[in-house]
Amino acid sequence: MTESQTFDFVIVGSGGGSMCAALQMRSAGKSVVILEKTDLIGGTTAMSGGVLWIPNNRFMKDAGVKDSPELATAYLDAVITDRDDAPGASRERRLAYIEQAPQMVDFLVSRGIKLRRIPSWPDYYDDLPGASVPGRTVVSQLFDLNQLGEWKSRLRPGFIPLPANLDEARELPLMRRSWKARRTLAKVIGRALLGKLTGKQLITAGAALQGQMLHAALKAGVEFHLNSPVTQIVAAAGRVTGVVARINGNDARVGARAGVLINAGGFSRNQRMLDEYIPGVSAEWTNTHSGDTGEVIQEAMRVGAAVAQMDECIGSQMALPPGNPAMKPMLQNDIAKPHAIVVDQSGVRYLRETGSYMDFCKAMRERHQETPAVPSWMVIDSQFLSKYMLAGTLPGSKKPPAWFEKKFLRTGQTLEELASACGMSPEKLRESVQRFNSFARKGRDEDFHRGDRVYEQWLGDPLHTPNPSLGTIEQAPFFALQVYPGNVSTFGGLLTDAHARVVRPDASVIPGLYATGTSTASVMGRMSPGAGSSIGPSFTWGYVAARHAAREI
Numbered sequence: 001m002t003e004s005q006t007f008d009f010v011i012v013g014s015g016g017g018s019m020c021a022a023l024q025m026r027s028a029g030k031s032v033v034i035l036e037k038t039d040l041i042g043g044t045t046a047m048s049g050g051v052l053w054i055p056n057n058r059f060m061k062d063a064g065v066k067d068s069p070e071l072a073t074a075y076l077d078a079v080i081t082d083r084d085d086a087p088g089a090s091r092e093r094r095l096a097y098i099e100q101a102p103q104m105v106d107f108l109v110s111r112g113i114k115l116r117r118i119p120s121w122p123d124y125y126d127d128l129p130g131a132s133v134p135g136r137t138v139v140s141q142l143f144d145l146n147q148l149g150e151w152k153s154r155l156r157p158g159f160i161p162l163p164a165n166l167d168e169a170r171e172l173p174l175m176r177r178s179w180k181a182r183r184t185l186a187k188v189i190g191r192a193l194l195g196k197l198t199g200k201q202l203i204t205a206g207a208a209l210q211g212q213m214l215h216a217a218l219k220a221g222v223e224f225h226l227n228s229p230v231t232q233i234v235a236a237a238g239r240v241t242g243v244v245a246r247i248n249g250n251d252a253r254v255g256a257r258a259g260v261l262i263n264a265g266g267f268s269r270n271q272r273m274l275d276e277y278i279p280g281v282s283a284e285w286t287n288t289h290s291g292d293t294g295e296v297i298q299e300a301m302r303v304g305a306a307v308a309q310m311d312e313c314i315g316s317q318m319a320l321p322p323g324n325p326a327m328k329p330m331l332q333n334d335i336a337k338p339h340a341i342v343v344d345q346s347g348v349r350y351l352r353e354t355g356s357y358m359d360f361c362k363a364m365r366e367r368h369q370e371t372p373a374v375p376s377w378m379v380i381d382s383q384f385l386s387k388y389m390l391a392g393t394l395p396g397s398k399k400p401p402a403w404f405e406k407k408f409l410r411t412g413q414t415l416e417e418l419a420s421a422c423g424m425s426p427e428k429l430r431e432s433v434q435r436f437n438s439f440a441r442k443g444r445d446e447d448f449h450r451g452d453r454v455y456e457q458w459l460g461d462p463l464h465t466p467n468p469s470l471g472t473i474e475q476a477p478f479f480a481l482q483v484y485p486g487n488v489s490t491f492g493g494l495l496t497d498a499h500a501r502v503v504r505p506d507a508s509v510i511p512g513l514y515a516t517g518t519s520t521a522s523v524m525g526r527m528s529p530g531a532g533s534s535i536g537p538s539f540t541w542g543y544v545a546a547r548h549a550a551r552e553i
Contacts, residue, residue: 006255013264015043017516017542019213024546026220037229042156042210050206051532059117075130088521096498140209158207240512266490266518267294285486308521309492315361318486329391336459338471339384344373347429352448354456361485375482500545516541
């Protein structure tokens with residue numbers, strides 16, 4: 001083993017909260033190193049929408065949107081509730097989050113991070129006390145990747161190829177039917193052309209967020225080591241004092257005077273851990289990056305850390321198209337549009353298709369305990385294909401031949417033919433569709449109340465009436481594809497207190513060890529109250545951990 005430099009703070013992983021913690025430490029004049037085991041910086045956050053759920057944030061106040069700690073508390077109390085099987089979401093931690101999250105955003109703004117609020121992104125349970133219909137989301141402004149210089153090739157790429165804000169990207173699929181969407185497209189194209197003329201490479205969403213964070217961290221003097229997996233947490237006299245990491249091919253001890261922050265992701269790509277904690281979930285059904293393998297959680301357990309909520313994940317309904325692409329199509333927005341339902345393998349509709357992705361995937365897995373439902377079938381008609389995106393393809397576009405050759409997309413001139421192609425009961429499928437069609441014509445789903453919430457209508461089609469979420473399935477030919485209960489990471493892990501300190505099973509603190517992100521048992525418990533319920537806490541607890549560690553040094 002070779003001895004390496006000692007820092008005030010050592011951060012394991014470069015995801016959501018890592019550079020936020022590093023900036024806070026550097027603002028206190030402390031030295032920081034980030035150890036990233038892969039060859040790219042940014043974690044799954046960079047691949048995502050980069051949305052943070054931040055109650056009572058400065059951008060809401062600027063826009064005159066009502067919120068307060070009391071409203072946010074009422075909402076989280078109603079959504080999460082107090083549960084013995086979700087200690088990461090203790091009332092103490094929920095209150096700390098509500099207090100610290102807006103302060104974290106203020107800190108980032110003071111450090112030059114350019115953020116904004118999406119004008120409309122309702123909380124997922126807008127029918128519960130304290131919910132915000134305008135929404136509590138915070139996102140990054142567009143970022144010029146070229147500002148990173150030689151580091152730009154080391155930022156993990158995002159999923160949106162155009163320089164479009166998330167709210168603009170939501171409008172673009174409507175461009176064939178909406179002049180407003182066409183104007184938005186022209187604006188985005190003009191922005192892209194101007195960027196080329198001025199030597200800018202504008203990026204959006206999570207990549208923009210993490211690009212900004214990386215840029216600020218480099219300017220602040222944070223040290224980075226890529227391809228440097230942490231293999232051991234070092235403790236002495238009951239306190240964590242550093243780690244062992246493989247740096248430049250050699251095992252090196254990296255000392256930590258103030259502490260070690262674990263932000264190494266979850267374990268969604270570790271099939272052995274999935275089989276142990278979330279049986280029936282496959283490592284192939286995830287859109288996390290390749291490093292989401294959980295070994296740092298296990299190493300923390302070796303030094304005495306408690307874990308909780310390990311059977312929970314951030315569910316995301318997914319399709320698995322031919323070719324096994326690295327980024328699987330996520331179907332929440334697709335399924336929420338009119339002219340679509342989801343049925344189990346017998347052809348029976350069994351869930352509220354819209355709303356929280358976590359609720360959807362839980363319902364699918366629970367249904368599977370009674371009757372085969374993993375995968376389920378998304379059933380649509382020709383109206384859907386002409387108007388809406390499907391698995392990443394544009395409305396009205398010709399679908400890839402491989403989709404039909406590999407039976408990814410099945411079709412039939414009648415519902416009976418479609419049922420036969422999918423192995424469903426023709427009678428049950430026909431009954432499910434006919435019943436749904438009767439609800440769609442009335443504009444109210446009497447079985448599962450799809451489209452009753454403002455959020456569900458927001459996910460739907462604003463040009464469709466009477467309910468943006470409900471439309472008949474009646475225009476042949478008909479189509480179906482399989483839907484899997486995928487995820488964008490696990491939601492359980494190391495148990496931490498209100499200062500982001502890792503605790504033991506007896507609730508005592510492990511001095512010098514902190515954690516954030518999906519390496520932890522989430523403060524949101526077993527729910528997702530709104531968009532950004534994993535990235536918001538990741539940034540916030542990274543900020544909290546760094547503040548606490550800086551005071552402790």
